Amino acid sequence: xxxxxxxxxxxxxxxxxxxxxxxxxxxxxxxxxxxxxxxxxxxxxxxxxxxxxxxxxxxxxxxxxxxxxxxxxxxxxxxxxxxxxxxxxxxxxxxxxxxxxxxxxxxxxxxxxxxxxxxxxxxxxxxxxxxxxxxxxxxxxxxxxxxxxxxxxxxxxxxxxxxxxxxxxxxxxxxxxxxxxxxxxxxxxxxxxxxxxxxxxxxxxxxxxxxxxxxxxxxxxx
Amino acid sequence: xxxxxxxxxxxxxxxxxxxxxxxxxxxxxxxxxxxxxxxxxxxxxxxxxxxxxxxxxxxxxxxxxxxxxxxxxxxxxxxxxxxxxxxxxxxxxxxxxxxxxxxxxxxxxxxxxxxxxxxxxxxxxxxxxxxxxxxxxxxxxxxxxxxxxxxxxxxxxxxxxxxxxxxxxxxxxxxxxxxxxxxxxxxxxxxxxxxxxxxxxxxxxxxxxxxxxxxxxxxxxxxxxxxxxxxxxxxxxxxxxxxxxxxxxxxxxxxxxxxxxxxxxxxxxxxxxxxxxxxxxxxxxxxxxxxxxx
Numbered sequence: 001x002x003x004x005x006x007x008x009x010x011x012x013x014x015x016x017x018x019x020x021x022x023x024x025x026x027x028x029x030x031x032x033x034x035x036x037x038x039x040x041x042x043x044x045x046x047x048x049x050x051x052x053x054x055x056x057x058x059x060x061x062x063x064x065x066x067x068x069x070x071x072x073x074x075x076x077x078x079x080x081x082x083x084x085x086x087x088x089x090x091x092x093x094x095x096x097x098x099x100x101x102x103x104x105x106x107x108x109x110x111x112x113x114x115x116x117x118x119x120x121x122x123x124x125x126x127x128x129x130x131x132x133x134x135x136x137x138x139x140x141x142x143x144x145x146x147x148x149x150x151x152x153x154x155x156x157x158x159x160x161x162x163x164x165x166x167x168x169x170x171x172x173x174x175x176x177x178x179x180x181x182x183x184x185x186x187x188x189x190x191x192x193x194x195x196x197x198x199x200x201x202x203x204x205x206x207x208x209x210x211x212x213x214x215x216x217x218x219x220x221x222x
Numbered sequence: 223x224x225x226x227x228x229x230x231x232x233x234x235x236x237x238x239x240x241x242x243x244x245x246x247x248x249x250x251x252x253x254x255x256x257x258x259x260x261x262x263x264x265x266x267x268x269x270x271x272x273x274x275x276x277x278x279x280x281x282x283x284x285x286x287x288x289x290x291x292x293x294x295x296x297x298x299x300x301x302x303x304x305x306x307x308x309x310x311x312x313x314x315x316x317x318x319x320x321x322x323x324x325x326x327x328x329x330x331x332x333x334x335x336x337x338x339x340x341x342x343x344x345x346x347x348x349x350x351x352x353x354x355x356x357x358x359x360x361x362x363x364x365x366x367x368x369x370x371x372x373x374x375x376x377x378x379x380x381x382x383x384x385x386x387x388x389x390x391x392x393x394x395x396x397x398x399x400x401x402x403x404x405x406x407x408x409x410x411x412x413x414x415x416x417x418x419x420x421x422x423x424x425x426x427x428x429x430x431x432x433x434x435x436x437x438x439x440x441x442x443x444x445x446x447x448x449x450x451x452x453x454x455x456x457x458x459x460x461x462x463x464x465x466x467x468x469x470x471x472x473x474x475x476x477x478x479x480x481x482x483x484x485x486x487x488x489x490x491x492x493x494x495x496x497x498x499x500x501x502x503x504x505x506x507x508x509x510x511x512x513x514x515x516x
Contacts, residue, residue: 085333
């Protein structure tokens with residue numbers, strides 16, 4: 001029997017972020033551990049996406065934010081090699097599906113077969129769409145491909161910003177099954193408006209409002 | 223201690239290699255995306271077509287102030303390039319960074335293990351290649367076709383013009399990437415690029431002569447103003463090997479070449495725009511990597 005040691009993957013102390021003097025994250029402090037599956041909930045403008053972008057090193061901020069003990073702005077390469085991200089809105093990338101897969105293969109050093117395996121489970125046959133530009137795929141197909149890129153890699157943190165927004169009910173169910181069976185040592189942060197949909201998947205709920213954590217609760221149902 | 227030092231060196235080397243690797247991957251991806259865009263093919267056909275039209279209209283057989291044959295064609299090509307290229311480079315590349323930021327492409331691409339500098343310089347390199355290669359091929363095509371039809375090919379002129387084109391494109395690309403990195407919207411970036419181009423065109427002779435006459439500025443100041451304008455430098459360098467009477471060069475070129483020797487001016491005309499472009503590129507990258515990227 002092996003004993004798992006919970007590690008702090010993300011350590012946040014008094015994190016603040018403003019845009020043009022408007023405070024979006026307000027002195028937020030929280031530790032996010034290796035085995036946690038977190039539902040990050042809150043209304044529009046609560047600061048969820050801003051927090052995710054701070055973790056991804058895309059924003060400057062005040063306070064302290066460490067990912068694996070490293071600085072997300074300065075140590076991007078080491079950190080992002082271990083983070084899988086699905087954005088809320090698929091970007092209009094002009095590369096074909098085939099070119100995008102090869103780009104991902106080289107950047108993330110992951111075999112294309114891993115991406116194809118996940119996309120196939122989600123109901124997207126990549127081989128039939130290889131020569132289509134990514135931006136011309138349907139919303140659901142784009143989302144499935146981006147989910148495949150995130151889940152196909154063996155990462156330590158999964159950041160999923162409304163990952164099921166464009167998916168049909170069947171693909172949504174498969175996605176949640178895939179997430180449920182994903183490595184238990186991975187920190188998973190799911191930003192969502194539909195708590196009912198992800199409540200069986202998560203073991204911690206963090207609710208944000210006006211840049212602060214207004215609810216931080218552990219769940220025991222998983 | 224020694225082992226620790228070696229480890230640090232290895233880490234630095236790995237980091238450098240990785241930066242280069244992400245630069246190459248971003249460059250590769252950007253080139254592929256550009257090859258799929260309409261502007262690239264319009265641009266390539268425009269320059270290739272222009273050379274073909276010049277041949278078909280018999281421009282190589284005409285003679286104006288000493289230019290004849292392929293030299294005449296190349297000088298005309300460069301004069302057209304001077305008018306079209308800067309504004310074309312500015313308008314087509316100024317949305318590179320700010321466009322990716324607005325469309326959320328950057329949010330996604332920079333969630334991958336790609337360094338900020340690798341992203342910026344990868345896009346810079348891709349844009350340089352896709353803007354330079356079509357004009358270079360058009361110029362090379364003219365030389366090869368001229369050789370094939372038994373015209374004398376002025377290879378020295380070909381080499382000078384290839385270098386001048388590369389230098390000018392690099393310069394305006396650096397300026398364009400800088401504007402793109404610091405702008406908050408695509409509209410603002412395009413407007414800024416357009417105003418800058420108008421200003422540089424206006425300073426070719428018109429405003430310079432106005433300053434000289436109205437404000438009674440000394441010639442040295444006017445020459446200095448001319449020499450910092452990359453368009454003026456390009457224009458003067460294109461004709462510097464010819465026209466000993468300086469009749470077609472314009473007033474500013476006359477003053478410049480009256481002060482500086484032609485050999486030095488050619489070196490300056492190639493090096494200065496490259497340095498200017500690199501400087502703007504460096505500042506653009508600095509702003510890009512130190513500010514919020516979205």
